[in-house]
Amino acid sequence: MINPLRSLLIGALLLSPLAARAETHATCAGFIDSLPTVIDSQGTWCLRHDLSTAITVGTAIEITTNNVTIDCNNFKVGGLAAGISSKTSGIRTSFRQNITVRNCNLRGFFIGINIYGGSGHLVEDNRLDNNTLFGMYLFAEAALVQRNRVFDTGGSPGEGGPTGIWAVGDIIDNVVSGVFGDAVNTSPTGIMQTLDGGRVVQGNRVNGLVTSGTGTARGISASSFSTRVQGNHITAQTMTPGIGLDAASGTSFCLENTVSNFQTSLQGCGWSVGNLALNTP
Numbered sequence: 001m002i003n004p005l006r007s008l009l010i011g012a013l014l015l016s017p018l019a020a021r022a023e024t025h026a027t028c029a030g031f032i033d034s035l036p037t038v039i040d041s042q043g044t045w046c047l048r049h050d051l052s053t054a055i056t057v058g059t060a061i062e063i064t065t066n067n068v069t070i071d072c073n074n075f076k077v078g079g080l081a082a083g084i085s086s087k088t089s090g091i092r093t094s095f096r097q098n099i100t101v102r103n104c105n106l107r108g109f110f111i112g113i114n115i116y117g118g119s120g121h122l123v124e125d126n127r128l129d130n131n132t133l134f135g136m137y138l139f140a141e142a143a144l145v146q147r148n149r150v151f152d153t154g155g156s157p158g159e160g161g162p163t164g165i166w167a168v169g170d171i172i173d174n175v176v177s178g179v180f181g182d183a184v185n186t187s188p189t190g191i192m193q194t195l196d197g198g199r200v201v202q203g204n205r206v207n208g209l210v211t212s213g214t215g216t217a218r219g220i221s222a223s224s225f226s227t228r229v230q231g232n233h234i235t236a237q238t239m240t241p242g243i244g245l246d247a248a249s250g251t252s253f254c255l256e257n258t259v260s261n262f263q264t265s266l267q268g269c270g271w272s273v274g275n276l277a278l279n280t281p
Helices: 004-015 017-022
Strands: 030-032 037-039 043-047 057-063 068-071 076-078 087-094 099-102 105-107 111-119 122-124 127-129 134-146 149-153 163-172 175-179 189-193 200-202 205-209 217-222 228-230 233-246 252-255 258-267 269-273 276-278
Touching: 057 068, 099 111, 105 111, 134 149, 149 163, 163 175, 175 189, 189 205, 205 217, 217 258, 258 269
Parallel strands: 030 043, 037 057, 043 068, 057 087, 068 099, 076 105, 087 111, 099 122, 105 127, 111 134, 122 134, 127 149, 134 163, 149 175, 163 189, 163 200, 175 205, 189 217, 200 228, 205 233, 217 233, 228 252, 233 258, 252 269, 258 276
Antiparallel strands: none
16 A cells, blocks of 8 residues: 555655756756856756856856757856856857757846847746846847746946847746846836847736936837737836837737836837726826
């Protein structure tokens, strides 16, 4: 007979964070055990413990080949030791194809995830916090950014345009909370979607944008043509100078978004249906 208590303990272990972290280990091409490092072989590369670096320029994890997945298994890649003036990227690649970054906790970098060029990229289920200019920056074709949590972005000396998520592609079900700057005139942006038309910006939540001087905030800016901007929730605790949802192309579909406490709630939507705006004293 199976001991009921033993069965209960086994079930609890299977659901524990350590079990979740270990799920991909059997399929890992290798492990990242120190920083900085260069990934030059295809496959899935995993973390099995927290890592940190104090380098002030360069990249903690550099990807130099195509078809790579970085799966941090919810461990941390930390750059706080480099200080607020760091120009280091947490994970970076340029002109590569089919890069995936998932389950990473990237903290204290100039740019948390920095992907430039190429196509077919996927960035999902990451936590990005205390990065000083961009939580993530994806200037690439056919990218999908989903289910990421981006907290407390900003603070790099003299930088007035901090942004939680800047991406070309579909941006779905992300949380951006807290974007601020260190310039006299700071214009923070929660989510910027641009360039690649016909995309979707949906189900995102943005709050905590802090301006300074004559700066203005953008909760979500969707500047590419024929983008569907739907079901996003953009809020501020007090009246904030700027635009809650800015569909700058004038050809976007703005559907069922909610915006509160921005001087301009919605702007530039070509088609606008079911949106709600609320300003509190």
